[in-house]
Amino acid sequence: xxxxxRDLVDxxxxxxxxxxxxxTAPHFHAGIGPDTYARWLGALAPDATISLxxxxxxxxxxxxxxxxxxxxxxRYEPVAAYLEALHNEIDWVGAKLAGRGRVTAxxxxxxxxxxxxPQDLLTLKAxxxxxxNIAEDAEISIEIDxxxxxxxxxxxxxxxxLTRASLGVQDFDPHVQRAINRLQSFEQTKTxxxxxxxxxxxSVNLDLLYGLPFxxxxxxARTISSxxxxxPDRVALFGYAHVPWMKPHQKMIPEDxxxxxxxxxxxxALAAELLAAAGLEPIGFDHFALPGDALAVxxxxxxxxxxxxxxxxxxxxxxxGLGASAIGQLPQGYVQNITATADYSKAVSSGxxxxxxxxxxxPADKLRARTIASLLCYFRIDERDLAGFGAAATALxxxAAATALxxxxxxxxxxxxxxxxxxxxxxxxxAVAARFDAYFGTGTARHSAAx
Numbered sequence: 001x002x003x004x005x006r007d008l009v010d011x012x013x014x015x016x017x018x019x020x021x022x023x024t025a026p027h028f029h030a031g032i033g034p035d036t037y038a039r040w041l042g043a044l045a046p047d048a049t050i051s052l053x054x055x056x057x058x059x060x061x062x063x064x065x066x067x068x069x070x071x072x073x074x075r076y077e078p079v080a081a082y083l084e085a086l087h088n089e090i091d092w093v094g095a096k097l098a099g100r101g102r103v104t105a106x107x108x109x110x111x112x113x114x115x116x117x118p119q120d121l122l123t124l125k126a127x128x129x130x131x132x133n134i135a136e137d138a139e140i141s142i143e144i145d146x147x148x149x150x151x152x153x154x155x156x157x158x159x160x161x162l163t164r165a166s167l168g169v170q171d172f173d174p175h176v177q178r179a180i181n182r183l184q185s186f187e188q189t190k191t192x193x194x195x196x197x198x199x200x201x202x203s204v205n206l207d208l209l210y211g212l213p214f215x216x217x218x219x220x221a222r223t224i225s226s227x228x229x230x231x232p233d234r235v236a237l238f239g240y241a242h243v244p245w246m247k248p249h250q251k252m253i254p255e256d257x258x259x260x261x262x263x264x265x266x267x268x269a270l271a272a273e274l275l276a277a278a279g280l281e282p283i284g285f286d287h288f289a290l291p292g293d294a295l296a297v298x299x300x301x302x303x304x305x306x307x308x309x310x311x312x313x314x315x316x317x318x319x320x321g322l323g324a325s326a327i328g329q330l331p332q333g334y335v336q337n338i339t340a341t342a343d344y345s346k347a348v349s350s351g352x353x354x355x356x357x358x359x360x361x362x363p364a365d366k367l368r369a370r371t372i373a374s375l376l377c378y379f380r381i382d383e384r385d386l387a388g389f390g391a392a393a394t395a396l397x398x399x400a401a402a403t404a405l406x407x408x409x410x411x412x413x414x415x416x417x418x419x420x421x422x423x424x425x426x427x428x429x430x431a432v433a434a435r436f437d438a439y440f441g442t443g444t445a446r447h448s449a450a451x
Contacts, residue, residue, distance in 0.1 A: 008428070054323055057323065108142040167192060242258060
């Protein structure tokens with residue numbers, strides 16, 4: 001690595017948020033509860049578009065790298081009981097909407113939603129159809145653990161209406177897999193991809209990780225090559241976030257086996273180069289998609305967005321989170337459900353909403369949210385990006401120009417009146433975005449490395 005680049009990595013790899021929201025979740029507070037959420041749902045326009053996220057916080061194995069809210073179970077009874085609670089929340093939200101809105105996207109995440117039995121999965125779809133107006137062409141995606149699947153689950157997902165399958169791969173190297181407790185062969189993964197495509201699923205996404213224990217550039221290159229053999233429509237390339245203070249199970253990962261910041265940077269650069277060489281277009285800072293994929297089309301047309309699932313072409317006006325710890329986003333702000341499954345189930349079973357905290361957005365928050373989203377999606381900010389914010393937008397662009405003026409590292413510049421993240425600065429775009437975060441550093445939150 002060139003000494004100048006090594007120095008940049010040293011100075012710009014400090015922990016910063018991933019910015020799947022602004023303000024970020026650590027700034028949510030308990031002043032937003034079920035009553036506020038009910039008012040916000042009731043204020044949605046009758047023709048509003050809605051995206052649903054359903055969180056299934058159970059796995060039948062615990063991957064040590066995981067940063068999600070989930071728990072390990074070898075019995076199905078807790079899952080079945082949780083689904084009953086989820087049905088109660090669906091009824092509560094549906095009643096508050098009172099027929100408003102049209103669902104254009106549904107995403108099941110976790111945890112491992114494929115742990116749900118075929119019959120329970122179809123019962124869940126029926127519950128959703130009874131509570132919400134679901135568009136016939138709604139995009140439906142599910143996060144898949146290949147270890148959970150059998151013919152009945154494949155068929156149930158197809159009947160559910162699955163249009164996009166998202167498979168966690170992480171790395172195909174057995175040594176790395178053992179270190180993160182995620183044994184999953186290429187053949188096993190290919191079986192899932194083939195089964196999904198045989199049932200008419202039109203888009204397959206693979207999640208890959210760099211920065212894992214014992215991971216090398218050579219091993220990562222082999223994983224990329226194997227992943228490309230599966231002909232994915234999209235690839236999400238994430239840096240492993242080592243946050244054992246938040247996720248104690250990550251202490252099972254030997255820290256001395258983790259690549260350092262320079263190795264992480266080189267791994268990310270290599271993976272991005274290999275994916276682009278295979279014809280996948282870079283989307284933002286960590287996604288790639290075939291040119292004909294909806295995500296790539298949205299990026300070219302200026303419709304790319306970023307939410308709690310990462311980069312998306314989902315243009316819905318409201319994201320409704322269902323399930324323990326699920327986060328929702330409405331025009332007025334954010335809401336997050338109770339995290340503990342027992343407390344969540346008790347709340348919704350009593351007929352109450354499950355909102356534990358949230359954040360009401362002021363105009364200044366919305367302006368900075370738009371700014372940070374523009375940086376992460378398009379690596380630029382200009383007057384068109386901030387249209388509708390008036391004098392506040394003009395002041396922010398002056399702030400951006402002042403930032404570029406003192407940027408002696410060349411990560412940003414002003415170009416034709418726009419604040420632009422240069423090619424040199426793109427790997428550090430999260431650090432650039434943090435410059436516009438009015439809340440960054442004001443709380444006790446700890447974040448993952450920026451590269």
